Amino acid sequence: MSNAPPLLQVKNLRVEFPTRRGTLVALDDVSFDIAPGEVLGVVGESGAGKSMTGAAIIGLLEPPGRIARGEILLNGRRIDNLRYEEMRRIRGKEIGAIFQDPLTTLNPLYTVGRQLVETMTTHLPIGPAEARKRAIGWLEMVGIPAAAQRIDSYPHEFSGGMRQRVVIALALCAEPRLIVADEPTTALDVSIQAQVIALLKTLAREKGTAMMLVTHDMGVIAETADRVAVMYAGRIAEIGPVREVVKHANHPYSEGLMASIPPLDRRVERLAQIDGAMPRLSAIPRGCAYNPRCPQVFDKCRALRPDLINAGTTQAACWLYDTETARD
Amino acid sequence: MTDATPMFEARDLTRHFDVSRPLLQRMVAREGRRILRAVDGVSFAIPRGTTLSLVGESGCGKSTVARLSVGLYGPTAGSVIFDGRDLAQARAMADQRRRMQMIFQDPYASLNPRWRVADIIAEPIRAFGLVQTRGEQELRVAELLTQVGLSPLDGQKFPHEFSGGQRQRISIARALSSNPEFLVCDEPTSALDVSVQAQILNLMKELQQRLGLTYLFISHNLAVVRQVSDRIGVMYLGRLAELSPAESLFRRPRHPYTRALMEAIPDLDMTGRERIPVGGEVPSPISPPSGCAFHPRCPLANDRCKMERPDLKPAGDAMVACHAVEEGRDDAMPLPAIARDAA
Ligand SMILES: Nc1ncnc2c1ncn2[C@@H]1O[C@H](COP(=O)(O)OP(=O)(O)OP(=O)(O)O)[C@@H](O)[C@H]1O
Ligand SMILES: Nc1ncnc2c1ncn2[C@@H]1O[C@H](COP(=O)(O)OP(=O)(O)OP(=O)(O)O)[C@@H](O)[C@H]1O
Ligand code: SF4
Ligand code: SF4
Ligand SMILES: [Mg+2]
Ligand SMILES: [Mg+2]
Numbered sequence: 001m002s003n004a005p006p007l008l009q010v011k012n013l014r015v016e017f018p019t020r021r022g023t024l025v026a027l028d029d030v031s032f033d034i035a036p037g038e039v040l041g042v043v044g045e046s047g048a049g050k051s052m053t054g055a056a057i058i059g060l061l062e063p064p065g066r067i068a069r070g071e072i073l074l075n076g077r078r079i080d081n082l083r084y085e086e087m088r089r090i091r092g093k094e095i096g097a098i099f100q101d102p103l104t105t106l107n108p109l110y111t112v113g114r115q116l117v118e119t120m121t122t123h124l125p126i127g128p129a130e131a132r133k134r135a136i137g138w139l140e141m142v143g144i145p146a147a148a149q150r151i152d153s154y155p156h157e158f159s160g161g162m163r164q165r166v167v168i169a170l171a172l173c174a175e176p177r178l179i180v181a182d183e184p185t186t187a188l189d190v191s192i193q194a195q196v197i198a199l200l201k202t203l204a205r206e207k208g209t210a211m212m213l214v215t216h217d218m219g220v221i222a223e224t225a226d227r228v229a230v231m232y233a234g235r236i237a238e239i240g241p242v243r244e245v246v247k248h249a250n251h252p253y254s255e256g257l258m259a260s261i262p263p264l265d266r267r268v269e270r271l272a273q274i275d276g277a278m279p280r281l282s283a284i285p286r287g288c289a290y291n292p293r294c295p296q297v298f299d300k301c302r303a304l305r306p307d308l309i310n311a312g313t314t315q316a317a318c319w320l321y322d323t324e325t326a327r328d
Numbered sequence: 329m330t331d332a333t334p335m336f337e338a339r340d341l342t343r344h345f346d347v348s349r350p351l352l353q354r355m356v357a358r359e360g361r362r363i364l365r366a367v368d369g370v371s372f373a374i375p376r377g378t379t380l381s382l383v384g385e386s387g388c389g390k391s392t393v394a395r396l397s398v399g400l401y402g403p404t405a406g407s408v409i410f411d412g413r414d415l416a417q418a419r420a421m422a423d424q425r426r427r428m429q430m431i432f433q434d435p436y437a438s439l440n441p442r443w444r445v446a447d448i449i450a451e452p453i454r455a456f457g458l459v460q461t462r463g464e465q466e467l468r469v470a471e472l473l474t475q476v477g478l479s480p481l482d483g484q485k486f487p488h489e490f491s492g493g494q495r496q497r498i499s500i501a502r503a504l505s506s507n508p509e510f511l512v513c514d515e516p517t518s519a520l521d522v523s524v525q526a527q528i529l530n531l532m533k534e535l536q537q538r539l540g541l542t543y544l545f546i547s548h549n550l551a552v553v554r555q556v557s558d559r560i561g562v563m564y565l566g567r568l569a570e571l572s573p574a575e576s577l578f579r580r581p582r583h584p585y586t587r588a589l590m591e592a593i594p595d596l597d598m599t600g601r602e603r604i605p606v607g608g609e610v611p612s613p614i615s616p617p618s619g620c621a622f623h624p625r626c627p628l629a630n631d632r633c634k635m636e637r638p639d640l641k642p643a644g645d646a647m648v649a650c651h652a653v654e655e656g657r658d659d660a661m662p663l664p665a666i667a668r669d670a671a
Contacts, residue, residue: 046493
């Protein structure tokens with residue numbers, strides 16, 4: 001990668017949820033960069049804070065959630081403290097969002113075509129006729145059959161995977177520079193998935209579009225991401241080049257996660273699993289949040305919280321890689 | 329197996345949707361009605377205590393079969409037989425309804441946002457009168473929450489306080505709460521990370537072994553499907569292309585579409601194996617191609633394929649709807665890399 005400045009910088013991000021039972025810390029000291037044309041994959045335990053990180057970046061944290069500390073910069077400019085209207089413009093034009101939940105993005109009362117056309121006429125210097133033509137083109141690009149015939153359908157008339165493809169088309173059609181994609185291909189079959197991934201990669205390569213790609217699908221990560229961040233209990237447990245993180249994870253949680261991937265080439269009696277569950281936000285243990293489930297836990301892990309440190313090929317938040325710590 | 333009646337049977341199951349534009353617009357444009365054949369003559373049976381999975385491209389009709397299977401849609405033609413009874417008949421009896429449950433593809437749409445999680449999970453328990461006291465109900469809810477990897481304390485929260493994957497666990501707990509014998513699972517784990525997915529799939533297998541549950545399982549993740557299925561049905565445009573014992577399907581996929589589908593699986597090992605999307609256009613279910621619906625994309629298609637629709641016929645231990653397979657000229661298409669590696 002050249003030394004182009006990062007397109008997106010997230011610095012020490014902390015997100016809190018004030019509740020009657022006290023303040024919940026949903027994201028704690030999360031930092032990462034994404035360069036133009038780069039795809040950062042984000043994986044991790046369900047509930048770890050992946051969607052929350054995406055929501056914070058696009059300025060759509062659900063109240064009472066709020067950014068309590070840290071900064072988010074797009075092209076060197078802070079965007080975490082912008083007014084709603086200003087952020088709304090950025091969101092359509094510079095950041096495209098693909099949400100995990102297609103129903104929040106699609107308006108059930110409008111046809112799919114109308115939603116695409118309105119997005120384009122708002123953010124691009126084109127009229128409705130041109131926008132409709134492009135809308136059909138985008139629907140074709142994301143693999144909707146008979147796009148010209150189905151453009152006037154309502155969202156509920158589409159299958160789950162087809163709705164998701166409409167959401168993808170909506171995020172891409174205004175040609176943003178950063179795409180925050182939360183499980184964009186989860187509802188898609190492998191073939192359409194291959195097509196959508198190819199489309200996203202082309203955008204990254206040819207237009208320099210950067211992407212934060214949240215997904216549970218390690219196959220998609222392996223194919224698409226340049227780097228991967230593994231999240232656990234509101235923090236980044238490990239971050240590094242995709243091949244290293246997927247094939248030679250250093251953090252014990254990443255290792256357990258990768259081991260749980262069901263094999264394709266054989267049937268096993270029982271899948272490898274990490275026993276237990278991630279702690280609830282209100283009961284994050286002292287020290288390393290993974291310590292109650294970690295097979296390699298030692299005393300220090302229960303007392304002190306590890307920050308990301310150099311673990312050779314990747315950075316891992318784990319005391320095993322602390323050279324000062326003589327492991328007993 | 330002592331009881332030979334299958335738990336579940338779909339007989340020539342068909343569901344069409346009318347997706348015509350409003351009458352006035354149709355008159356102006358001089359166009360007729362548009363009928364979408366979401367499911368078109370699908371037959372299969374699921375023996376008690378086994379799992380049948382449906383795979384296939386998005387929009388091929390999997391969720392529609394799922395909804396037909398539990399009576400959320402009525403069939404346009406054909407029928408669904410639940411434990412030897414017509415489904416409509418079975419649905420009229422509360423004690424039969426309790427025996428079937430569905431886990432939906434979309435964990436957002438299927439949970440009532442205004443209810444606390446404990447009430448959502450307890451609803452079937454109450455509706456079917458499965459416990460006598462409030463205390464018993466609380467115990468059961470706590471047990472279910474723990475079973476799916478949540479905490480009993482989570483019962484007091486509302487759905488919006490959970491992540492996507494956590495919500496899917498709630499819907500699984502709810503589906504299990506009425507002690508069903510037949511579970512229709514539409515993409516039950518695709519919103520979950522792989523470690524929770526492994527826990528849920530292990531749990532589902534364990535429940536099956538312990539309680540003899542029968543599953544209709546839908547997923548587009550073929551690795552997951554391989555782990556859970558006894559048999560697999562591959563759907564294409566509303567019809568079954570192939571119905572096969574699970575291991576045979578992976579070792580020797582026969583239908584050209586099945587083979588193409590397997591070539592499109594993402595390459596996790598980063599071996600550089602090329603991922604080949606199924607070529608050609610995904611056809612429209614409103615005006616499906618003549619003859620075999622796969623013919624515009626099939627490397628083995630010939631004139632017969634364009635005219636005559638193939639029916640499911642036995643081929644080895646599978647059932648395959650393909651003229652080339654029937655005529656024994658399917659060797660012209662290579663086995664996918666995954667199957668080659670296994671051989
Ligand atoms: N409105 C809210 N109030 C309180 N807690 C919340 C709220 N919304 C989310 N959370 C909590 O914040 C945490 C992070 O949620 P997030 O949606 O980011 O998870 P995720 O990593 O995207 O998980 P998944 O993979 O399941 O989608 C979860 O533990 C969730 O329970
Ligand atoms: N209520 C409806 N009205 C009109 N068309 C519908 C309706 N429900 C489904 N369809 C259509 O029926 C076809 C099959 O849809 P279905 O939801 O069964 O697909 P699927 O195989 O589950 O796909 P996916 O993998 O994307 O979930 C699609 O073309 C869809 O647009
Ligand atoms: S810090 Fe300790 S408990 Fe945490 S992952 Fe590393 S070894 Fe395990
Ligand atoms: S029937 Fe013909 S077109 Fe259809 S899958 Fe077989 S060979 Fe291909
Ligand atoms: Mg999420
Ligand atoms: Mg579906």
